[in-house]
Amino acid sequence: MKQFSKFEIPEELKPDLKKAHRYEWITIGYLLTTSVLVYLSMGSSQAMKTAWFEDMISLTPSIAFLIAAKVSGKPPCEQFPYGYHRIVSIAYLCSAVALLSVGSFLLFDALLSLVKQEHATIGTVVIFGHQVWLGYIMILVMLYSTYPSYYLGKKKLPLAEKLHDQILYTDAKMNKADWMTATGTIVGVVGIGFGLWWADAVAAILISLDILHDGFGHTKQSIFDLMDEKPKTLDLEKDEPLIDVILRHMRAQGFVRDADLRLREEGHVFSGQGFVVMDPGGDPTRKLEELAESVKRIDWRIQDFNVVPVSKLGDEP
Amino acid sequence: MLFFRILMSLSLFFLIGCEDFPRDPEKTLEKVSGKTLKVGYAEDPPHVVSGASGASGPQAALVEKFAEKLGSTVKWVKKSEQQLFEDLEQRELHLVIGGFSKQTPWKDRVGISRPFKSSSGSEYVFAVTNGENGFLVKLEEFLHEEIDLPYEGLSP
Numbered sequence: 001m002k003q004f005s006k007f008e009i010p011e012e013l014k015p016d017l018k019k020a021h022r023y024e025w026i027t028i029g030y031l032l033t034t035s036v037l038v039y040l041s042m043g044s045s046q047a048m049k050t051a052w053f054e055d056m057i058s059l060t061p062s063i064a065f066l067i068a069a070k071v072s073g074k075p076p077c078e079q080f081p082y083g084y085h086r087i088v089s090i091a092y093l094c095s096a097v098a099l100l101s102v103g104s105f106l107l108f109d110a111l112l113s114l115v116k117q118e119h120a121t122i123g124t125v126v127i128f129g130h131q132v133w134l135g136y137i138m139i140l141v142m143l144y145s146t147y148p149s150y151y152l153g154k155k156k157l158p159l160a161e162k163l164h165d166q167i168l169y170t171d172a173k174m175n176k177a178d179w180m181t182a183t184g185t186i187v188g189v190v191g192i193g194f195g196l197w198w199a200d201a202v203a204a205i206l207i208s209l210d211i212l213h214d215g216f217g218h219t220k221q222s223i224f225d226l227m228d229e230k231p232k233t234l235d236l237e238k239d240e241p242l243i244d245v246i247l248r249h250m251r252a253q254g255f256v257r258d259a260d261l262r263l264r265e266e267g268h269v270f271s272g273q274g275f276v277v278m279d280p281g282g283d284p285t286r287k288l289e290e291l292a293e294s295v296k297r298i299d300w301r302i303q304d305f306n307v308v309p310v311s312k313l314g315d316e317p
Numbered sequence: 318m319l320f321f322r323i324l325m326s327l328s329l330f331f332l333i334g335c336e337d338f339p340r341d342p343e344k345t346l347e348k349v350s351g352k353t354l355k356v357g358y359a360e361d362p363p364h365v366v367s368g369a370s371g372a373s374g375p376q377a378a379l380v381e382k383f384a385e386k387l388g389s390t391v392k393w394v395k396k397s398e399q400q401l402f403e404d405l406e407q408r409e410l411h412l413v414i415g416g417f418s419k420q421t422p423w424k425d426r427v428g429i430s431r432p433f434k435s436s437s438g439s440e441y442v443f444a445v446t447n448g449e450n451g452f453l454v455k456l457e458e459f460l461h462e463e464i465d466l467p468y469e470g471l472s473p
Contacts, residue, residue, distance in 0.1 A: 119342055119448020121428030124457045131461045133339055133454055195340035197448050 009073075009268075010300045013163060020159045020168055021069065024062045027152055027171070031059050031178075037141045041134065050109050050204065051142070051185050057105075058178055060098035061171035064091035068167060072267055085303065088167065088267020093222040095170040100215030102177055103208050110204035119197040122189070135189045142189070145182035149175045161234060164268050164301050166225075169234045170218050177211040228264040242270065242302070246295055250307075255279050255287055260313050269303035275310045284309060337451065345411055345445075345452040346387075354389040354411055356380055357401040361416025364435060367395060376414050376441065383459045402427060405446055412456070413444040431457050433464045 009017055035055040042049055068091035076083040112118075122135045153175030160168035184203035191199020221236050231240035243263055250259035256276045263272035274295065278284060288307045295305045341347070349355075358365050358372040366374045371393025384391045394401075394410060402423045404410045417423075419432045419442050428447050432440040443460075445453050 119446075121445075121447050121453060122339065122450050123428070123431055123453050124461075125431070126461065131458055133450075135339055135450070192448075192450065193339035195342045195344070195451070197342040 009163075013300070016159050016162050017069075020156070020163060020165065021066070023152060023156055023159070024065050024168075024171070027062045027175070028059060028066075030148055030152070031055055031062070034141075034145050037144065041137045041141045050106060051145070051181060053105065054102050054178070054181055055145075057098050057102050058174045061095035061167055061174050064095045064098075065165075065167040065171060067091060068267070082266075083303075085266040085269055088165075089222065089225050089265070092166040092170065092267070093219070093226065095167050095174070096215065096218035096222045099170060099174055099177065099211065100219045102174070102181075103211035103213075103215045106181065106204050107208035107212060110201040110208060114198060114201045114205075117197075118201075120192055120200060122192060133193075135193050138189050139186050142182040142186045146179045146186075149179035149182070153179070164234070166218075166222070166234060166267075173214045173218070177207075177214070180207045180210060183207075225265045231263055231265040231270060240265075240270075242299055245298060246274070246302070246305075249295060249298060250274050250276060250291065253287075253291060255282060256291075258313055266303065269301050271302075271304035272306075274305065274307040275313060276307055277311065277313060278309055339450040339454060341449040341451040343408060343446070343449060345449040346455055349387060349389050349411055349452070351388040352390075353392050354380075354384045354387065355392050355394060355409070356384075357394045357396060357404060357410040357413040357415075359396070359398045359401055359413075359415030364416045364441065365414055371395075372414070375435065376416065376443075379460070379463060380412065380414060380443075382463065383456060386459060387455070402444065405444060408446055411445070411452070417442050417444060428453055430460060433460050 035052055038052045038055060042052060068088045071087045072084050074080075074084045122133065122138070124131050125134050125137065126132070127137075153172045156168050156172035156175065159165070160172060181204075184207040185200070187203045188200030191203070217236050221232065225231075231243065232238065233240060240263070243261070246261055246263070247259065250256055250261065253259075253276075255278055257279055259274060259276045261272055261274040263270050274291070276288070276291070278287070288309060292305050292307045295307070296302050356372075358377065360367055362374070364374050364376045365372050366377075368377075371377070371391065372380075372395070377393075381391055394404075396404070398415065401410065401413045401415070405413050405427050413427070417429070418440060419429060421429065421442065421444070423429075423444065426447065428445045428449065429442040430445065430453065432442050434440055443456065445456065
C-alpha cells in the first residue's frame with residue numbers, strides 16, 4: 001500500500017504563496033481598520049450598520065485561508081493517514097458560507113427597511129469646531145472601503161488561479177462584495193441627502209443579488225467538493241481540464257488497452273484512481289507503479305494517484 | 318479606475334456642500350418655514366414647564382428662538398410621552414421636547430438631535446421625525462450656534 005507523501009508546493013510557486021499570505025494579512029489589518037472607522041461613523045444609519053456587520057463577516061475567508069495554510073501542509077500521520085488537505089475544503093466551505101451570509105443579510109436587511117419604510121436619520125457632528133453632516137463622513141469612510149478592497153481582490157485572483165486555491169478565490173470575491181457594498185452605501189447616503197429615503201435600500205438590493213450569486217455558487221461547489229464531485233475550474237464554469245489530460249496519458253501507454261479514472265478535489269490538490277484494462281504479459285506491478293508515478297508528474301496538483309488493474313471498465317459486458 | 322475617479326470627484330463636489338443638502342424626504346423644513354412649527358412637549362421641570370400659552374422653561378425658549386429663525390410660529394401640543402412620540406412617528410408633530418436624554422428608548426423610532434448641555438451639565442436631546450435630515454441639520458446648526466455644543470466624537 002502506497003503512503004501519501006508530504007505535500008510540497010512546487011518551488012516556482014513558493015513566491016506566489018508567500019504573496020498570497022501577505023495579501024491576506026494586509027486584508028485582515030485593513031478590514032479591522034475599516035470596521036473601526038465604520039463603527040465610529042455609524043450614527044443611527046442602518047446602511048452603515050450593515051456595512052459594519054459585513055466587514056466583520058468578510059474577515060472569514062482571510063482567516064480561513066491562513067488557518068488552512070498552516071494546517072494543510074502537515075505530513076500524514078497515524079491519526080490522519082490521508083494527510084491534512086481536507087481542511088482546505090472545510091475552510092472553503094466556511095468562506096463560501098460567509099459570502100452567502102453577507103449577501104443574504106444585505107438583501108434581507110434592505111427588503112425589511114423598504115417594507116417598513118425606514119427613513120434613515122443622519123444628523124451632524126462637530127469636527128474641529130465645524131459642524132459637518134455625518135453623511136459626508138460616511139461617504140469618506142466608505143471611499144476608504146472601496147479602492148483598497150478593489151485592489152486586493154484584483155491582486156488575489158491571478159494568485160488563486162496559479163495556486164489553485166479556492167479559499168483565495170472566494171476571498172477575492174469577498175473583496176469584490178466589499179467594494180461593491182461600499183459603493184452602494186455611498187450611492188445610498190447621497191440619495192438620502194437628496195431626500196430619497198429608499199435609495200439606500202434599493203442600491204443594497206441590487207448589490208446583494210450579485211453577492212448572493214457568488215456566495216450561492218461557491219457554497220454549492222464547496223459542498224459538492226466535500227461530496228467528491230468531479231473537479232471544476234476555480235470559476236466553476238467548466239470541468240477541470242486535467243481529467244482529460246490524465247485520461248489521454250493513460251490511454252497512450254502501450255500496455256493499456258483501455259482506461260478510465262476518477263478524481264476528487266482535496267483542497268489545493270487532487271487525488272484519485274485510474275482503472276486500466278491491461279495487455280497480458282510483462283511485469284504488471286512495475287508497469288502500474290510507473291504509470292501512477294508518471295501521472296503524478298503531469299501536474300503538481302495531482303497529489304495522490306493509484307492505478308488499479310481491472311478486467312473490464314464500467315458497464316462493459 | 319475611471320469609475321473611482323468619477324466617484325471621488327462626485328463626493329468632493331458634494332463635500333463642498335450645497336445650501337439645501339441634505340434634504341428632507343417629507344419636506345419638513347419646507348413645510349414649517351414661515352408657517353407653523355408643531356411642537357409636542359412633556360413636562361420636565363425646570364427644563365420644560367407648562368405655561369399659560371404652551372410650554373416655557375429654557376428648552377421651550379430654545380424652540381421659540383429656533384422657530385423665530387425659521388420665521389415660523391410655534392404651536393404647542395401637550396400630551397403624554399407615549400402619545401408625543403407616536404404622533405411624531407405619524408408625522409403629526411415636527412418636534413418633541415421634554416428633557417429627553419440621548420438614551421431615550423424612542424431613539425430607534427424617531428430621529429434625535431445631537432445632545433446639548435444644560436447649565437446643570439446634564440445632556441438633553443430634541444426629537445424629530447425619522448429621516449428628516451434637512452430639518453434635523455438645521456436644528457442642530459441652530460443648537461450649535463446657540464449653545465456651545467460639547468464635542469461628541471463621531472458618534473452622536
